[in-house]
Amino acid sequence: SPIPDTDSVLTVCITGAAGQIAYSLLPHLANGCIFGPTQRVALHLLEIAPALPALAGVAMELADGAYPLLVSVVQTSDPTVAFARADVAVLVGAFPRRAGMERKDLLAKNVPIFKAQAHALNTVANSGVRVLVVGNPANTNAMVLSSFAPSIPKKHISALTRLDHNRAVAEVARVAGVQAPSVDGVCIWGNHSSSQYPDVTRAVAAGKPVLPMLGGLENVAETFIPMIQKRGASVIKARGLSSAMSAATAIGDHLRSWLTGDSAVVSMAVPSDGSYGIKEGIFFSYPVRCLGAGEYEIVQGIEVDSFSRKYIEATAAELNAEREEALAVLA
Numbered sequence: 001s002p003i004p005d006t007d008s009v010l011t012v013c014i015t016g017a018a019g020q021i022a023y024s025l026l027p028h029l030a031n032g033c034i035f036g037p038t039q040r041v042a043l044h045l046l047e048i049a050p051a052l053p054a055l056a057g058v059a060m061e062l063a064d065g066a067y068p069l070l071v072s073v074v075q076t077s078d079p080t081v082a083f084a085r086a087d088v089a090v091l092v093g094a095f096p097r098r099a100g101m102e103r104k105d106l107l108a109k110n111v112p113i114f115k116a117q118a119h120a121l122n123t124v125a126n127s128g129v130r131v132l133v134v135g136n137p138a139n140t141n142a143m144v145l146s147s148f149a150p151s152i153p154k155k156h157i158s159a160l161t162r163l164d165h166n167r168a169v170a171e172v173a174r175v176a177g178v179q180a181p182s183v184d185g186v187c188i189w190g191n192h193s194s195s196q197y198p199d200v201t202r203a204v205a206a207g208k209p210v211l212p213m214l215g216g217l218e219n220v221a222e223t224f225i226p227m228i229q230k231r232g233a234s235v236i237k238a239r240g241l242s243s244a245m246s247a248a249t250a251i252g253d254h255l256r257s258w259l260t261g262d263s264a265v266v267s268m269a270v271p272s273d274g275s276y277g278i279k280e281g282i283f284f285s286y287p288v289r290c291l292g293a294g295e296y297e298i299v300q301g302i303e304v305d306s307f308s309r310k311y312i313e314a315t316a317a318e319l320n321a322e323r324e325e326a327l328a329v330l331a
């Protein structure tokens, strides 16, 4: 079970463990800020063989952290060792997007990795394992993973759009002159890509509607939405590397909400169930309510106006196209 339990050890697998996101994420996983201050953790670190020497250095640093809750660290290039008895698997390992590349360009490189890892997870992970896909194209990698891991319930697999959610919340907070926790009602619909729809139509900051603060719908369409959609590309342009610190923070937020519950509505890419007219078969980011213990429900009953509908349909169309391309790559 992924449920934090003070008497047991939670086995957490992270792939791409010598990469830059993992370097920022591992301290969060080990220090109790995600799974709770008393939950002991065993870390299973997966890398490709050429990166094992670098991974050994990361493992030395984990040891040197002397984390009170960290009971053991496994380093391996064998997915069946890494995923063995996993309660939580965070799939970060993938080829990252470089300047000038779109996420679609990553499909051919990354989809086969997720097919192979699905087989291993399906066979050796704990039956209640919760899987978070981060490696891009994250939604479609999650779709591939779930179709090749039939013994893992689809609802136990999700993809990361919390980074996009946090980016949107942070920008609204900046404009409204409040701290992030005073912002409510923001969500991300669709793909973790430049077609995503960061929705602020129902958002409030300190209880006040944010649309007027953002200059109205027209201005939101011209400035806010493209800024959030292209934020990942902006960081790549500035750093020469994709977001890592903020991605690690978002992974921690996603896991904490999912496994321990959250009173706020958050964004997660989850298997579509027909909600809001999105057909089944893709992983779509929705506003979700996290109920704790790895359970969630898609928020129902939101009135989607014609402005939002146009964006939601565009990002769904991209995901349906990615699905077709992924299936073609795997054929």
Ligand code: NAD
Binding pocket: 015, 016, 017, 018, 019, 020, 021, 022, 046, 047, 048, 051, 092, 093, 094, 095, 096, 097, 113, 133, 134, 135, 136, 137, 138, 160, 161, 163, 164, 192, 242, 243, 244, 247
């Ligand atoms: P990175 O290149 O620094 O690290 C990736 C690591 O994965 C490398 O060490 C590599 O050796 C390893 N790897 C590659 N193939 C592997 C495999 N088959 N098994 C195990 N490990 C493997 O990249 P990064 O900056 O850490 O980013 C990782 C991924 O996360 C990229 O796909 C990136 O685009 C994506 N990303 C997603 C989000 C999101 O919000 N969903 C945000 C930022 C980055």
Ligand code: LMR
Binding pocket: 097, 136, 163, 231, 232, 233, 235, 242, 243
């Ligand atoms: C991000 O959103 O920062 C990452 O997905 C990296 C990228 O390729 O945009």
